[in-house]
Amino acid sequence: MEMENLFEEFGEETLGQEFCQDLATSFSVSPGCSGNMSVGWKEVRDWFQTKQKESAARVTSSPVAPRGINALPEASMSNNAPQNSIVPRGDTVAADLSELTYEAKSSKDDAWYDVAAFLTYRVLSSGELEARVRFSGFGNEEDEWVNVKKGIRKRSIPLEPSECYRVRVGDLVLCFQERSDQAVYCDAHVIEIQRRLHDIKGCRCIFVVRYDHDHGEEKVNLKRLCCRPAQ
Numbered sequence: 001m002e003m004e005n006l007f008e009e010f011g012e013e014t015l016g017q018e019f020c021q022d023l024a025t026s027f028s029v030s031p032g033c034s035g036n037m038s039v040g041w042k043e044v045r046d047w048f049q050t051k052q053k054e055s056a057a058r059v060t061s062s063p064v065a066p067r068g069i070n071a072l073p074e075a076s077m078s079n080n081a082p083q084n085s086i087v088p089r090g091d092t093v094a095a096d097l098s099e100l101t102y103e104a105k106s107s108k109d110d111a112w113y114d115v116a117a118f119l120t121y122r123v124l125s126s127g128e129l130e131a132r133v134r135f136s137g138f139g140n141e142e143d144e145w146v147n148v149k150k151g152i153r154k155r156s157i158p159l160e161p162s163e164c165y166r167v168r169v170g171d172l173v174l175c176f177q178e179r180s181d182q183a184v185y186c187d188a189h190v191i192e193i194q195r196r197l198h199d200i201k202g203c204r205c206i207f208v209v210r211y212d213h214d215h216g217e218e219k220v221n222l223k224r225l226c227c228r229p230a231q
Contacts, residue, residue, distance in 0.1 A: 003047060003051075012136065015049065015136055016137060021041040024041040046183045102154060103153060103174075104146045104151055106146075110186060111186050115133055117134040121148070159227055161203040161222060162203075167190060172228055173226065186211050193205060205221070205222060206219050207221070
C-alpha cells in the first residue's frame with residue numbers, strides 16, 4: 001500500500017536508483033522485516049517498473065498510427081553523415097521520438113528496459129544505425145549504444161486478465177524473469193498454454209515459455225507477460 005501511494009505521488013521519480021535505495025533501506029529496517037532477508041533496491045525498482053507498464057497500458061491509444069523509429073535511418077542519411085561519426089539528434093528527429101514510447105535491449109543482460117531518452121545517434125561503417133539510449137530509472141553511467149533495427153522497438157503491453165486469449169503458442173512475448181540477483185523483462189516464446197477457468201482473482205491459465213537468451217523454460221501466469229503491439 002505504501003508503494004502504491006508513492007507511485008501515485010511521485011510517478012517516474014520512483015524509478016530513480018537513489019529513491020529505490022532509500023525506500024529499500026526503510027523497508028529492511030522496519031519491524032516487519034526484522035530477522036528476515038533485507039529488501040534490495042532492484043526489487044523495489046522492478047516493482048515500480050511493472051507498475052508503470054500497467055499504468056501506461058490503461059492509456060487510450062491514438063487511432064492515428066504514430067511515426068515509427070524506422071524514420072531514423074532516413075534522417076541520418078539525409079544529413080550525409082560520414083561513416084562512424086556521431087551525429088547530434090536534430091530537432092525533427094527529437095520531435096518524432098518524443099511522441100512515442102520505446103523499450104531498448106541492454107547488451108549487458110539481454111533484458112529490455114524502458115527508454116527515457118534518445119541522446120544521439122551514429123552510422124557505423126557497416127551502414128547500421130545505433131542510438132545512444134538513456135534507460136528509464138538509470139543514470140548516465142548506464143547509457144548504451146543500441147542497434148536501432150535489432151534492439152529498439154515500441155514498448156510491450158501488459159495484458160488484462162480478460163485478454164489471455166490473445167496469447168497463442170508460438171507468440172513472442174516479453175516475460176518477467178526472476179533471477180538470483182534481480183528480476184528483468186526478457187524476450188521469450190510461448191511453447192505451451194494450459195487454459196483454465198477464470199475465477200474472482202482473474203486469469204488462472206498457465207503459460208510455458210522458453211527464454212530466447214538462454215533457452216530456459218518456465219511456467220508463468222499472465223501477470224508476468226507483456227504482448228508485442230500489433231505491427
